[in-house]
Amino acid sequence: MILRPKISVIITNYNYEEYVGHAIESVLSQTRLPDEIIVVDDGSTDSSRDIIRSYGERVQAVFQSNQGIKSVTNTAYGRTTGEIVMYLDSDDSFYPMAVERVEKAFGPGIVKVQFDLDVVDERGRRLGRRMPDFSHRTVTEAEVAREFNETGTYRWPVTSGNAYSRGFLKQVMPINSPVSLDGVLNTIAPLYGGIATISDPQGQYRVHQRNNSRMNSSGKVAFIPDFASRIRYRKQEFDILREHAARLGHELPSGDLLDNELVFVNYRIMARKLSREDESDRNRSLFDLGAKGIIAIGRGRFRWSVALKHVIWISSMTLLPAWLVRRLIEIRFSRTQWWSNVRGRLGGLSCG
Known part of the structure; x- marks a missing residue:
């Protein structure tokens, strides 16, 4: 048995x-x-x-x-x-x-x-x-x-x-x-x-x-996330990782571990362009962050089409002027709600 x-x-x-x-x-x-x-x-x-x-x-x-x-x-x-x-x-x-x-x-x-x-x-x-x-x-x-x-x-x-x-x-x-x-x-x-x-x-x-991920620090819905808060929270999680690694005698890679996470490289670049970055990130070069993003994409083993989209996004966030970056961020983080509304309207028309 x-x-x-x-x-x-x-x-x-x-x-x-x-x-x-x-x-x-x-x-x-x-x-x-x-x-x-x-x-x-x-x-x-x-x-x-x-x-x-x-x-x-x-x-x-x-x-x-x-x-x-x-x-x-x-x-x-x-x-x-x-x-x-x-x-x-x-x-x-x-x-x-x-x-x-x-x-x-x-x-x-x-x-x-x-x-x-x-x-x-x-x-x-x-x-x-x-x-x-x-x-x-x-x-x-x-x-x-x-x-x-x-x-x-x-x-x-x-x-x-x-x-x-x-x-x-x-x-x-x-x-x-x-x-x-x-x-x-x-x-x-x-x-x-x-x-x-x-x-x-x-x-x-x-x-x-x-979604909890859409709430800002005041508990209100925000289509553009509070990137600085998310970065701070992730740094705290990595601090906990280091504590457990030290306790277990496990050696972690050197350097800033957030540089190895494409999501958080993105957050750092977008926070910089929106003038909302975490204070501890102000000494980071924008182009250095962009380079770290490209490295993270290469390491991620994405399908080529997905990797290309990531490269285009990272490059756009790094190189385009802040006003245009803001608009692109607004579109990206509201696209689900926008598409849902479109589908709802199309469904209403088909039933009419």
């Missing part, structure tokens, strides 16, 4: 009454049902709690006062008993075989299984993108380890695209993360063991106006 590992799925929610039911249903519809489904509501003021209660004993409901994402993820973990723990944001969802595929991907020495997510709009319509997009190649455990040892980082998905071993979590939890738990967990995971990657999507990541 083969013993199956116990699997816990945690769904975290705050005022997502329009989405939380869909997230719960996606977990209850798995081909391999989790052994426990824990739904933590962080003080919602809409009808979320009534929706969660409607599932009765099929889920373990935890209702707490509003304490923020850092608290809710630690609270949720404390309720789990599974050997594998999966987090699902309540505005995202899993495809039916997600838990089954994750279970099969775990093996000796694996501390995390990660997978692609299809990007959808607020109505669940696919936008033709993946997060983070492993579609062009098979990513092996050895390749992730090599990339991490060379750069101090690797490509990983947002919260809903990760599953962690309890052995790993027991060593590092609770975590005092600068923002959400997944940033730190994904950053330090390669120090503790292997990372297995499922290249095809096992769920959906929903982009809408109330």
Whole structure:
């Protein structure tokens, strides 16, 4: 008889009454049902709690006062008993075989299984993108380890695209993360063991106006992200990485690890052009940042068409005047909402 590992799925929610039911249903519809489904509501003021209660004993409901994402993820973990723990944001969802595929991907020495997510709009319509997009190649455990040892980082998905071993979590939890738990967990995971990657999507990541990533430091929706804050948070996550590496006797690459992450090279360039950069970045040359971006693109092993788009974007951000860069940034970070509105209008016309 083969013993199956116990699997816990945690769904975290705050005022997502329009989405939380869909997230719960996606977990209850798995081909391999989790052994426990824990739904933590962080003080919602809409009808979320009534929706969660409607599932009765099929889920373990935890209702707490509003304490923020850092608290809710630690609270949720404390309720789990599974050997594998999966987090699902309540505005995202899993495809039916997600838990089954994750279970099969775990093996000796694996501390995390990660997978692609299809990007959808607020109505669940696919936008033709993946997060983070492993579609062009098979990513092996050895390749992730090599990339991490060379750069101090690797490509990983947002919260809903990760599953962690309890052995790993027991060593590092609770975590005092600068923002959400997944940033730190994904950053330090390669120090503790292997990372297995499922290249095809096992769920959906929903982009809408109330995503946490769209909120500025005042809690208001901002189409242009607060790049400086994101850079500061990422630096804090790398500080935590260095602490864990020192504790484990693991030598990290020298230099600024943010230079190895294309996203954050982009953020630094855009922050400079918008005159909103982090104070500690003011001594960086714009052309040096642009060069670091090109190097990161080459290291990323993108499809040639994707790599070309990245090169064009980095070059444009570096060379074009600030007023034009601002306009391009506005277009880029509002394109999902714009395209969703266009599709809604076209759908309305076809029904008229």
